[in-house]
Amino acid sequence: MLVHICCAVDSHYFLQKLREDYPHEKLIGFFYDPNIHPYSEYRLRLLEVERSCRQLGIDLIEGPYDTEAWLEAVRGLENEPEKGRRCSICFDRRFEVSAAKAAEMGERSYTSTLLTSPKKSLQQLRREGERLAAEYGLKFVAPDYRKASGTQEQNRLAKEARLYRQDYCGCLYGLNIQRDQQQKLADELFSPVSGQIQPESIEERLALYEKRIELEERGVAYRIVRERFLNWRLLSGLLKVKGRPTPAHILPYSTLKRGYTRGKIAERIGPLSYLNRDEVRLLTLQEYQKRLGRKIGSLTELIFAPPSFEEELAIRRSLCDGPYDLGTLLVVDEIPDGKIELRLESHTFEDVRERLILMSAAEEK
Missing domain, CATH: 3.40.50.620 (HUPs)
Incomplete structure (x- = not known):
């Protein structure tokens, strides 16, 4: 049959x-x-x-x-x-x-x-x-x-x-x-043009269940647990400097209240340059690479083939004071000195994800 x-x-x-x-x-x-x-x-x-x-x-x-x-x-x-x-x-x-x-x-x-x-x-x-x-x-x-x-x-x-x-x-x-x-x-x-695997995406689930099969074949004990967290998706973004589109990479959990802002760089504090409004901060590709711990060929390479979401989240945490910061973080080749315009549409939302835990590691804790 x-x-x-x-x-x-x-x-x-x-x-x-x-x-x-x-x-x-x-x-x-x-x-x-x-x-x-x-x-x-x-x-x-x-x-x-x-x-x-x-x-x-x-x-x-x-x-x-x-x-x-x-x-x-x-x-x-x-x-x-x-x-x-x-x-x-x-x-x-x-x-x-x-x-x-x-x-x-x-x-x-x-x-x-x-x-x-x-x-x-x-x-x-x-x-x-x-x-x-x-x-x-x-x-x-x-x-x-x-x-x-x-x-x-x-x-x-x-x-x-x-x-x-x-x-x-x-x-x-x-x-x-x-x-x-x-x-x-x-x-x-949603499937980013960069191909980066997003949290609680189907691609992340697929990787988890492939790992589960591998563990079962090796006879390794595990559990899959569910956890609630704040998720994020980037819908679109455009940076203009002096009216011209300018390459920029948007870090995870960047949000912009009204979806649009404009202004000029007001000051630089440490690795970050601050726009004079709307909690927008910029850092150079050089500074980004220092925090990543490895070299990236160009900003275009970063935009279309970024590190993992977790690596970028770690960079964000190293730059922000506390885990609740949702301000915009942009990576650029050079900090602009003219008028800046930014359009950014992103979405943050409560979500539930699955996580695979190795029982041996959990028992050791």
């Missing part, structure tokens, strides 16, 4: 129930989810499905990430609500590709872990699954594993297996609608 898999939280429970109910069937997982955006989130969910299937002894096939075809299929339905027409087309497409794959492999039946998702209509899924099964000469297996406290058992098993638990269905449209309703920034869709 080919089993279309949407995520590890659903599949870990669903596959175990299927094995109990169909003991003579060889189950083959099929991860086909071009609806998952961005790609780093897709990689993270696939990583967890691979881990779950290894634990359960289930073979897994990865389908194509044909996201452009998916986007074309749902064109015009971007603002549809959850369980609306966009979602119908989304799982219809995944069912069709899964049914075609099952027929290609010579399987007699197929099913999907979407059936156990509480966000999906079971009747709608069954109807479409059976239609495609008839078209491809298959049987669509559609058990209801939500009933009899199934959803609670699914959550228990996911927690026991320490699975990554995503907090949105998958696509960028649903994510934007969900974040708008929550009045939150859809920072999952």
Whole structure:
């Protein structure tokens, strides 16, 4: 039986129930989810499905990430609500590709872990699954594993297996609608031009869960804990000196109250030069390199290939008096002596991140 898999939280429970109910069937997982955006989130969910299937002894096939075809299929339905027409087309497409794959492999039946998702209509899924099964000469297996406290058992098993638990269905449209309703920034869709990994970004989570797998393979005990913190995202920035755009690198946690200011350098104290308004400070690339402890080729290199976020945060802390400073810090080649204009749009917000702790290190403390 080919089993279309949407995520590890659903599949870990669903596959175990299927094995109990169909003991003579060889189950083959099929991860086909071009609806998952961005790609780093897709990689993270696939990583967890691979881990779950290894634990359960289930073979897994990865389908194509044909996201452009998916986007074309749902064109015009971007603002549809959850369980609306966009979602119908989304799982219809995944069912069709899964049914075609099952027929290609010579399987007699197929099913999907979407059936156990509480966000999906079971009747709608069954109807479409059976239609495609008839078209491809298959049987669509559609058990209801939500009933009899199934959803609670699914959550228990996911927690026991320490699975990554995503907090949105998958696509960028649903994510934007969900974040708008929550009045939150859809920072999952942010990817800096510099490529720097941001705190509580999907890329940071992906690195954490890759590290977790490495630790498990080595037999190292660990825990993943959650912590609340102040997060930050840079949306845009532009520095002008005497009316001309001037290269500048913006350090993490820089904010500007009204998003725009102008003035002149009023004084220099130590490594910092102070604008005469709005808590804006500048330092030279030379001074930045001293605090970083290594040389950077140019300001352009710093802008497009900066050190890690943690390294830059350490530089900021070395320059600011206390951990609560949110004033703007800019790195420039030379401190300007003319009129300065600055546009800066950034966003600070309460957030929760996961942190991996090695138990041996924690016990030593």
